[in-house]
Amino acid sequence: MTEFDEPAFRQRIRDFIAANAPDLPYRVGTRSPEDQAESRVLRDWSRQVYEAGFEGAEWPVEFGGRSDFRAVEELIVTEEFAKALAPTPIGAGRLAAHALLHFGTHDQQVEYLPKIRRYEHVWCQLFSEPDAGSDLASMRTTAIRDGDYFVVNGQKVWSTNAAFSDMGYLLARSDPSVAKHAGISAFAFDMSLPGVTVRPLREMTGTSDFNEVFFDDVHVPADALIGDLGQGWMIATTSLASERAGVGALVIRLRQNLDALITYAKATPSGTGTIADDPVIRQQLADFTARVEIATLMSEAAVDRRLRGKFNEADAPLIKLGFAVLNQDLSYLGIEIQGIRGALATDDPEAVDHGHWQDEFLYAKAYTISGGSNEIMRNLLGERALGLPREPKPH
Ligand SMILES: Cc1cc2nc3c(=O)[nH]c(=O)nc-3n(C[C@H](O)[C@H](O)[C@H](O)COP(=O)(O)OP(=O)(O)OC[C@H]3O[C@@H](n4cnc5c(N)ncnc54)[C@H](O)[C@@H]3O)c2cc1C
Incomplete structure (x- = not known):
C-alpha cells in the first residue's frame, strides 16, 4: 500500500x-x-x-x-x-447503502448501489412514526406478505427529504404476532408506488425539512425485502451505529461559530467600546472557549480510539449529548449578544450574518432530538456505559 x-x-x-x-x-x-x-x-x-x-x-x-x-x-x-x-x-443514501452492502442480495446491490452513486436515486429514512421515535420498536406501520407482494399500511413522520426522494429505507412490522423487535422487516421502498402520500411539514426554522408519509395499501414487490423477514431491527441498528460516527463535523462547527462570535463581539460597538468589553460577555466567551475545547478534545480522543479499533461504549452518547447541550447554549449566546437585533427574523435584511444565528438558535433544538434525544443519550450512558440499573419501565 x-x-x-x-x-x-x-x-x-x-x-x-x-x-x-x-x-x-x-x-x-x-x-x-x-x-x-x-x-x-x-x-x-x-x-x-x-x-x-x-x-x-x-x-x-x-x-x-x-x-x-x-x-x-x-x-x-x-x-x-x-x-x-x-x-x-x-438524503439517506449512505445509510441505505450500508444496509444493502451488508444485508442486501447481490441483485439488490447491482440494482441500487450504482443509482445511489450516480444520484439517480435520492433516499429517505422511513423509520420514525407518531408514536414510535425513541421507542422505535413499537412502530405500527405494517407490511404483510400477500403472494408476490408486501402490503404496507400506516404512517411515518419526521421523514427528512421524503418530498424529494425516489426511494425510502423503510422499517415496517411484518409480523404483528411476535415480540416487537422480532416482527420488524426492512425494505428498499419505491416512493412512486400507488398509495404513497407525502405531506411536507413546515418547522419553526421556516423551512420544510420533514414530511409525513402515509401508506394506503401500498403493494411492495417481495424482492424489496432487505435481509431476512424479521431482521429489520438488527439491520437498522447496525446502519444507524455507522451514522453516529459523524459528530466530528459538528464539533468543528462549534469552534467556527465561537470564533465568529468572538470576532463579532470585538468588532461591534457598544457603549464607549465594543461588545467584547462587557464583563459578563467576556466571561461567557471565555467559558465557551473552555467548553468547545473540551468537546473538541473528547471528539478527537474518540476518533483516535476508533481508528485504533478500540471501542468505548460511552464515546458516541457522551459526544452527541455534549454537543447538543453546548450547541444549544452557544446558539442562545449568539442571539443574546446581539441585543435587540437578536430578535429579528432569520430572513430580515438587518439580521446579523444573514440570520445565521437565528437559524442556529432555532435549529439547535433539532440536535437535542435527532439521532437519539438527550434523555436517551443519558439512558445509554447510565445503562450501557456505566452499568447502572435499567430505568423502570411504565406498566
Ligand atoms: C432533525 C431531525 C431529523 C430527523 N430525521 C428523521 C428521518 O429522516 N427519518 C426518521 O425516521 N426519523 C427522523 N427523525 C426522528 C427522530 O429519530 C426522532 O424524533 C427521535 O428518535 C425522537 O423520537 P420522537 O420525536 O418520537 O420523541 P419521543 O420518543 O416521543 O420523545 C418525546 C420526549 O420524551 C423523552 N423520552 C422518550 N423516551 C424516554 C425514556 N425512555 N427516558 C427518558 N426520556 C424519554 C424524549 O427524550 C423526548 O424529550 C428526525 C428527527 C429530527 C429532530
Whole structure:
C-alpha cells in the first residue's frame, strides 16, 4: 500500500470544493432542498462527491470503492467539508447503502448501489412514526406478505427529504404476532408506488425539512425485502451505529461559530467600546472557549480510539449529548449578544450574518432530538456505559 499523503489529500478536497460546491445559501444542520431546482443542484453536487471518491470509497471495488481506502480518509473528508461549509450528499443514501452492502442480495446491490452513486436515486429514512421515535420498536406501520407482494399500511413522520426522494429505507412490522423487535422487516421502498402520500411539514426554522408519509395499501414487490423477514431491527441498528460516527463535523462547527462570535463581539460597538468589553460577555466567551475545547478534545480522543479499533461504549452518547447541550447554549449566546437585533427574523435584511444565528438558535433544538434525544443519550450512558440499573419501565 502506498504511503498516505495527508496534506495532499486535504488539498485535493479543498480544491474540489472550491471548484464545484454549489452556490447555495448556507443552512444549519441537515436540511431539505427548498424546491425542485435546488434539489437538482444538490443531486448534481452529490454525484460529483461520489465521482471524486470523497464518498463511497469504502464500498467494494465492484461497486466503485477503492481497495486502498483508509478509514482516516472519511474523517478528513468530514472535517474539510465542515470547514468549508460544503453540503454533504443529500438524503439517506449512505445509510441505505450500508444496509444493502451488508444485508442486501447481490441483485439488490447491482440494482441500487450504482443509482445511489450516480444520484439517480435520492433516499429517505422511513423509520420514525407518531408514536414510535425513541421507542422505535413499537412502530405500527405494517407490511404483510400477500403472494408476490408486501402490503404496507400506516404512517411515518419526521421523514427528512421524503418530498424529494425516489426511494425510502423503510422499517415496517411484518409480523404483528411476535415480540416487537422480532416482527420488524426492512425494505428498499419505491416512493412512486400507488398509495404513497407525502405531506411536507413546515418547522419553526421556516423551512420544510420533514414530511409525513402515509401508506394506503401500498403493494411492495417481495424482492424489496432487505435481509431476512424479521431482521429489520438488527439491520437498522447496525446502519444507524455507522451514522453516529459523524459528530466530528459538528464539533468543528462549534469552534467556527465561537470564533465568529468572538470576532463579532470585538468588532461591534457598544457603549464607549465594543461588545467584547462587557464583563459578563467576556466571561461567557471565555467559558465557551473552555467548553468547545473540551468537546473538541473528547471528539478527537474518540476518533483516535476508533481508528485504533478500540471501542468505548460511552464515546458516541457522551459526544452527541455534549454537543447538543453546548450547541444549544452557544446558539442562545449568539442571539443574546446581539441585543435587540437578536430578535429579528432569520430572513430580515438587518439580521446579523444573514440570520445565521437565528437559524442556529432555532435549529439547535433539532440536535437535542435527532439521532437519539438527550434523555436517551443519558439512558445509554447510565445503562450501557456505566452499568447502572435499567430505568423502570411504565406498566
Ligand atoms: C432533525 C431531525 C431529523 C430527523 N430525521 C428523521 C428521518 O429522516 N427519518 C426518521 O425516521 N426519523 C427522523 N427523525 C426522528 C427522530 O429519530 C426522532 O424524533 C427521535 O428518535 C425522537 O423520537 P420522537 O420525536 O418520537 O420523541 P419521543 O420518543 O416521543 O420523545 C418525546 C420526549 O420524551 C423523552 N423520552 C422518550 N423516551 C424516554 C425514556 N425512555 N427516558 C427518558 N426520556 C424519554 C424524549 O427524550 C423526548 O424529550 C428526525 C428527527 C429530527 C429532530
